[in-house]
Amino acid sequence: MHHRATSRRTLLTVTAAAAAAAVTGVSTPARALSDDDAAPAARDEKLRRLIAGMSLEEKVGQLFVMRVYGHSATAPDQADIDANLKEIGVRTAAELVERYHVGGIIYFAWAHNTRDPRQIAELSNGIQRAGLAQPTPLPLLISTDQEHGIVCRVGKPATLVPGAMALGAGGSHADTRKAAQIAGAELAAVGIRQNYAPVADVNVNPANPVIGVRSFGSDPQAVAALVAAQVKGYQGAGVAATSKHFPGHGDTAVDSHYGLPTITHTRAQWAELDAPPFRSAIAAGIDSIMTAHIVVPALDPSEDPATLSRPILTGILREQLGYDGVVVTDSLGMEGVRTKYGDERVPVLALKAGVDQLLNPPKLDIAWNAVLRAVEDGELTEARLDASILRILRLKTKLGLFREPYVSVSDVNRTVGGAAHLAHADRIAEATTTLLLNEGGLLPLSRRSHGDVLVVGADPASPSGTTGPPTTTLATAFTELGFTATALSTGVTPTAAKIEQAVAAAAGKDVVVVGTYNVSATSPQRTLVARLVATGVPVVTVAIRNPYDIAHLSGQRATVAAYSWTDVELRAAVRVIAGAARPKGRLPVPVQRADDPARVLYPVGHGLSYA
Numbered sequence: 001m002h003h004r005a006t007s008r009r010t011l012l013t014v015t016a017a018a019a020a021a022a023v024t025g026v027s028t029p030a031r032a033l034s035d036d037d038a039a040p041a042a043r044d045e046k047l048r049r050l051i052a053g054m055s056l057e058e059k060v061g062q063l064f065v066m067r068v069y070g071h072s073a074t075a076p077d078q079a080d081i082d083a084n085l086k087e088i089g090v091r092t093a094a095e096l097v098e099r100y101h102v103g104g105i106i107y108f109a110w111a112h113n114t115r116d117p118r119q120i121a122e123l124s125n126g127i128q129r130a131g132l133a134q135p136t137p138l139p140l141l142i143s144t145d146q147e148h149g150i151v152c153r154v155g156k157p158a159t160l161v162p163g164a165m166a167l168g169a170g171g172s173h174a175d176t177r178k179a180a181q182i183a184g185a186e187l188a189a190v191g192i193r194q195n196y197a198p199v200a201d202v203n204v205n206p207a208n209p210v211i212g213v214r215s216f217g218s219d220p221q222a223v224a225a226l227v228a229a230q231v232k233g234y235q236g237a238g239v240a241a242t243s244k245h246f247p248g249h250g251d252t253a254v255d256s257h258y259g260l261p262t263i264t265h266t267r268a269q270w271a272e273l274d275a276p277p278f279r280s281a282i283a284a285g286i287d288s289i290m291t292a293h294i295v296v297p298a299l300d301p302s303e304d305p306a307t308l309s310r311p312i313l314t315g316i317l318r319e320q321l322g323y324d325g326v327v328v329t330d331s332l333g334m335e336g337v338r339t340k341y342g343d344e345r346v347p348v349l350a351l352k353a354g355v356d357q358l359l360n361p362p363k364l365d366i367a368w369n370a371v372l373r374a375v376e377d378g379e380l381t382e383a384r385l386d387a388s389i390l391r392i393l394r395l396k397t398k399l400g401l402f403r404e405p406y407v408s409v410s411d412v413n414r415t416v417g418g419a420a421h422l423a424h425a426d427r428i429a430e431a432t433t434t435l436l437l438n439e440g441g442l443l444p445l446s447r448r449s450h451g452d453v454l455v456v457g458a459d460p461a462s463p464s465g466t467t468g469p470p471t472t473t474l475a476t477a478f479t480e481l482g483f484t485a486t487a488l489s490t491g492v493t494p495t496a497a498k499i500e501q502a503v504a505a506a507a508g509k510d511v512v513v514v515g516t517y518n519v520s521a522t523s524p525q526r527t528l529v530a531r532l533v534a535t536g537v538p539v540v541t542v543a544i545r546n547p548y549d550i551a552h553l554s555g556q557r558a559t560v561a562a563y564s565w566t567d568v569e570l571r572a573a574v575r576v577i578a579g580a581a582r583p584k585g586r587l588p589v590p591v592q593r594a595d596d597p598a599r600v601l602y603p604v605g606h607g608l609s610y611a
Helices: 016-024 039-052 058-060 078-087 093-100 117-133 164-170 172-189 222-234 267-283 312-319 345-352 364-376 383-400 410-415 419-430 470-480 496-506 526-532 547-554 565-578
Strands: 065-068 103-109 141-144 239-248 289-290 327-328 434-438 452-459 484-489 512-515 540-543 556-563 599-602
Touching: 016 078, 039 267, 039 383, 058 065, 058 364, 058 383, 065 093, 065 364, 093 103, 103 117, 117 410, 141 383, 141 434, 164 172, 164 419, 172 222, 172 410, 172 419, 222 239, 222 267, 239 312, 239 327, 239 526, 267 289, 312 345, 327 383, 345 364, 345 383, 383 410, 383 452, 434 547, 452 496, 452 526, 470 484, 470 512, 470 565, 484 496, 484 540, 484 547, 496 526, 496 599, 512 526, 526 540, 540 547, 540 565, 547 599, 556 565
Parallel strands: 065 103, 103 141, 239 289, 289 327, 452 484, 452 512, 512 540, 540 556
Antiparallel strands: 434 556
């Protein structure tokens, strides 16, 4: 590694107060570069001077946002040390920062970063200590995917609010903003200051395997308004919002984690269907935008993925839409971006396209050294790196990370999972539950006539690892409302034996509630519902993910859409079914007929109410 001008503490002096903060983890004004409210020109001049003093290696590092295993920055469990050594060549998060000077770290539950709020706060503080111990002391931008709904990295006791399509069903801009404000406040409290949300994709393809209920809906203008509301909610709480996945991932039949999707929209269709939410996010002052690993031939005939496309990222996003904030790639470990080029070329091509942050490459040493060599060989200029680093440091300054890099561990529990937040989440969720079918006015259920409830169905793994299982959550919610409820998990693909067990358990019950999950034309969940209907016991289905399930089912007396299987949405569904809350949600997407997809079974805006 080359190191030049490594003593640069004249610009960012580590004060005695900062040293104390490094020990205690208490937020303290710690940096000479702390005037985040300064005029933009004066701020940029200070940042440019700071960048000018950085070594090339430090500059390269600022562009990367990397995963790391462990609950602690310096003392992770041995299994996490082993995983770090195998994948990254370092033992800990602190070593990762020291060796590669990374500008950010992304948290994952599976990487054991998010055990509980106090632990997350301590991990964040440890990472910031490592950043401020570098030759050029810089705070890190810690990020995660906390979309809520079906994508959550931080679970209970943190407040889990309804996900995007649920909020689309609620249709309230105020509730949508409030949900993001709550989520943002809790992320900021644990030191996560960049959230990869909200999803700005318009889900116009019911078969979309990767977006679906992560989208607010199928109407571009409705999605645009809700995206803006969440941008304001998150950023008002001190967290950088990230609209994704530019230029729009809503009409794909391929999951970009495993392949490279192609969007066949014309440029005019893109402008009408895909662009409005991103325009709205930019107008709302979005701090960062994430790219999509998708091919859009109408926008770039080279058929490079958008993440690597200069016509899309510079030509459209920067120049046409006028966006000058941070552009972050989707994960560089996804197959969609690795299909056409090797891992060595991807980060260099992304930077040439106009990207600022390179997220989670599969092999950091390969990606980091590729960028370093590209500068040394003249393929990338140092000025090109400086432009991206300026955007990144502007964002860190705006978030106050130079002034207060640490969070107060002792204050975490005052914010995270607080009673007021949980109550707001329940209220918002109640307004999202959508009643699609209610034959004969079966719902709301009466405890006198339908007090003995059997709950069966799918029990997919919790999005955050901390909620569910769904059948138990549903049964518990019924019990709390005075019903007698029994839970029986039958799974996403119930076997013949499980179906027989459910049929036997239904005998003598007053009603059967079935949690359905991504029902298809060949799903054995259809057989489960049909067999239960044949018992003569009234059947209520709860679509715990996609509202499209109802198109593949028949014979049930009532159906509600919950849009996710987190506890907050399932409890709200039960309150609606039991009459403790009224159904207010309206479909934000059309449900097409299974036998004739050209015909609509339930249109956008459909949703029943109680008389």
